[in-house]
Amino acid sequence: MTEGPLWPLVRANLLASLRNPMALIYGWLFPLLFLAGFAALYGDDPVPLALHAGQFFTITILGSAAFGLPTQMVSERESGLWRHYALTPAPRWRFVVALVLARAALLAGALLLQHWAARALGMPPLPHPVSTVLALAIAGLCFLCLGALIGNLAPNVPAVQALGQCIFLPMLILGGVAVPLASLPDWALPWSNLLPGRHAVVAIQTAVTGTGTRAAGFELLALAGHGLLALLAAVLLFRWEPAAPLRPGRRGLWLLPLIGLWLALVVVANVRQQPMPAAPDTANAGQPADYVRPAPGITVAAAAAPAAAPSAAAPAAASPLAAPIAAPPQPPVPAAATDDLAAALDGIAFERLPPDSGLVAPIANGPPDAVLENALARIQRQLADWPPARSGSEEQQVRTLLLIAAVPDLLQMDPLERHLPLLVEAQLQARFAAPALQRLLLAIALHPDAGSVAARADLPALGLPAHAGPESAVRGRVMLYAFKLLGRLSGRRVGDPPLPNDQPEPEPAQGE
Amino acid sequence: MILIEGLTRSRDGRRVVDDVSITAAAGEIVGLIGLNGAGKSSLLDCVAGLARPQAGQISVAGHPPGSPAARRATGLLMQQPGLPERLRVAETLQLFAVLHGVAPCADLASRLGLTAIAQQQVRRLSAGQRQRLALALALQHRPVVILLDEPATALDPAMRRDLAAILAERRETGAAILMATHDRDEAASLCDRLVLLDNGRLVAGAVLADLLQERPGHD
Structure with missing residues (x-):
């Protein structure tokens, strides 16, 4: 009797968002403003924008996931719509998954717009379009699942803003999304693995300017792991009503292994030698x-x-x-x-x-x-x-x-x-x-x-x-x-010449 | 069809439903009457599976409340139903029909006057139109257990008559209907039996004629 309500739910969520001007402004216009900011900041790069694609695409994903999705979820719950949904025999996971998929479709539109705008600003064509789409899809779904978790934790819309900032800001600063990982002190790097921002930046950047996603296999797996754990937690903590207490009952016991798996993922990421996205190369070759x-x-x-x-x-x-x-x-x-x-x-x-x-x-x-x-x-x-x-x-x-x-x-x-x-x-x-x-x-x-x-x-x-x-x-x-x-x-230079004693290896002064 | 036995529901340390036992058989309309805050909506929430009682037993068409089978068998009209504000009326009917695994009921939509506003977004509807849409959502999957919380709110007299006719038809087809209202006229015109709730407790349970006789001053 209940087969098939997933796609109608996705469609309903998508229509609701597309008919909401504010959702479109936040979802589609803001990423373009971010891109314009990156273009203004890094307009002198030798390759326009490409070396920052991991960052600006991740910021777009993060904004949609940390604020867009949970705000929609919580405001609909506050309006009583989810309580109305609760009267239907469709299982709860379908509502969460439908919301995530609808947001993913909106996010895909935002990323596509951003990519077109970046191309118009001079970013070269994608060398690995399939790898790039794969990295964006996995990163997007991971963060949207995280957004669904925020939506279930937050009792009201103001709480979404607070919780969203708790996710958004650390990932911007410590997660390599806004501040390059190479700029962080050593003590901060392990903390960057707590949240998936770092993996997203590396995976997307590797796809855009690297050798494709195969070289970022661990990052994609880590993103998938973070996303899956967040989705399971969101389903476990799911509540139809804003007044419902955040007590998942016996289902809450399943949160413990989820937290354990998340910590294990963080430890594995820390133990593993991870690639770091390279700093933009702006050095002059000289004459x-x-x-x-x-x-x-x-x-x-x-x-x-x-x-x-x-x-x-x-x-x-x-x-x-x-x-x-x-x-x-x-x-x-x-x-x-x-x-x-x-x-x-x-x-x-x-x-x-x-x-x-x-x-x-x-x-x-x-x-x-x-x-x-x-x-x-x-x-x-x-x-x-x-x-x-x-x-x-x-x-x-x-x-x-x-x-x-x-x-x-x-x-x-x-x-x-x-x-x-x-x-x-x-x-x-x-x-x-x-x-x-x-x-x-x-x-x-x-x-x-x-x-x-x-x-x-x-x-x-x-x-x-x-x-x-x-x-x-x-x-x-x-x-x-x-x-x-x-x-x-000619045999006059094979490999690096030996350095004089106590002489540090020369490196370019800028952008290296 | 609806069996409520010793139901107790507390909220914020106060018993909003206190040891209430009610039954509604197939083909029967039972009216829950009482003042605001008497516990009518809380009782309906428990029957619909939206709230968990602290004590008591509920059976909805033979199923525990909130189970998929019970939700399939139940239609609830809430007092302030949340609706998908940016969907159109037709899209909303279609969505909830799909969620219940049925096709939208065009005849019901037409009788509730929704055909003419099918392409309007829900957020642009008047209070009466919203109530009619909510009624359609509660009834279109032909539930055998119908729970109505103030169904006539915001409806004009003509629509109230249409609603009464629809409920009478559902009663004829064997549905058990539990209707909360504080309007005794409405209850008297629709219900086979009335139950009076006061501060969460059952005050009277009798056939309509008996209750009306016990309540001097009723026209």
Whole structure:
């Protein structure tokens, strides 16, 4: 007799929300305002908004879950509607689940709008749309179940605001949602696992700028765990009437194992070494002159005055990466005498390049794990049929291939970004003879503003994010990788140079 | 059909229903009369399974109150029914019909004057229209146990007559009806038997004629 009332209930909840202007303003307009805030704050990023997608999508989900759903639930309960529902033979879980699903549909609309707006503001297309949808769906359902729990705990609408803030604010500050986890002190990190905000940010960010959700498998499982436990608790604590005391009776005994499972989940998350979303990479790659020393084999006018020239206080190996990426471009470096390759290589200060183990232009020094190996194999297969890699002059082809390393570096696609330069290196070696390749890399390194980097928009065909920010950022990373691969192929720089005693590893001053 | 035995319900330390025993057989309309605060609504809540009594036994069509079978068998018109304010009348009837596992009853909606306002959102209805909608929701799944709390509230005389006719029909089909009201005229016109509640206690239980005879001053 009662089969099938779930979807009519979902529909009824959805219609009620869609006909409520305030619900739409809070549910759909506010996320766009948040996005505008992020765009204003991080408009100078080399890749607009993409590196903050985990944060702004999670804030949207959190707002809908911590306030939207429980407010609707409690206000309907206060109006007596749920008491009316209680007269029907439909089981209570259907009302909770229907409310969650209806809110999920509204939330999907909000996320879609936010994504479109982010694209309009310059965010590149999603490289892993399926993974992104999966991460958003799991995170959304998890938080909505948490919202259903708030709705059952709160006796009235003002209490929803108070309880919602108790969930919302800690997750914003300690959960990595608003304040990046990398900025938190060590003592605060374990607390970030108490609530699922951290997992949501990591899972979504990994899907948007990382290697897809497979790399964030634990985060998705943790989100599902938090959501399931919250939903079960919501059903156990369910009450039809606002005046009903929060005494679940014998059913309340089931809360104890739920709390135990939640604590176990928190402990497992703490014990496990969790990935942290990378801080946005806004460092300037510098100019070719920064990496060239005056030498007989190469004529570089700006070499005598690098952007962050090593001084008495700075070691010779110090990276010139210091200025923000939006710095105006320097005049082009004069052409090198590439006919004398060895002399030209002698003139390059490879030791000034950023370390391979750093965050700017990194290169892996170990084999990839199984997940990465699959991703790399897939990229390599797709690369065989990628037209941009075979169009234009040889120099243009090399420049285009270097984009495969440069763009993921800008997007902080760790750990994939560290392995892609090796894939590019292998591809280059397979296609070009060694001396010619070194000349091509040298030309690209010394002339980063030459040629085209239009293929950065075609990277999604390889399962990588496109780059939609200023060209100068990506040209800078192409230059760095050209220098680095040149050093590796010529045998003049293999891995990071040893650091002087007591000398801290140089790191860029900004955004790293 | 409805069996209430020694029912006691307390709220905030006060007995709002105190050791009340009532029965309503199939095909019988029993009127619960009493002043405001007499315990009528609390008693109906207990029968509908919305409130848990501290003592006593209730059987609704042979089922414990609040069980799925009892809820399927029961239709309750609450005094101030909560309604889905942003749904339309037709959508509300459809939703509650589905929740009860039945199809909406177009004939009942028509008799209660809901057809003309089927596309109006509930929040735009007048008090009388809301009451008619609530009546339809209580009756459209053809419950065998009907609980009515002040059913004639906000209804105009014509609609009161229609309601009386509908209830009489339901009685003919074997429904047991327990109707709370403080309007003795209404009770006299509809009920087979009246029960008087005062401060939660049963004061009188007799056939209508007996009760009316015992209450001098009644017209």
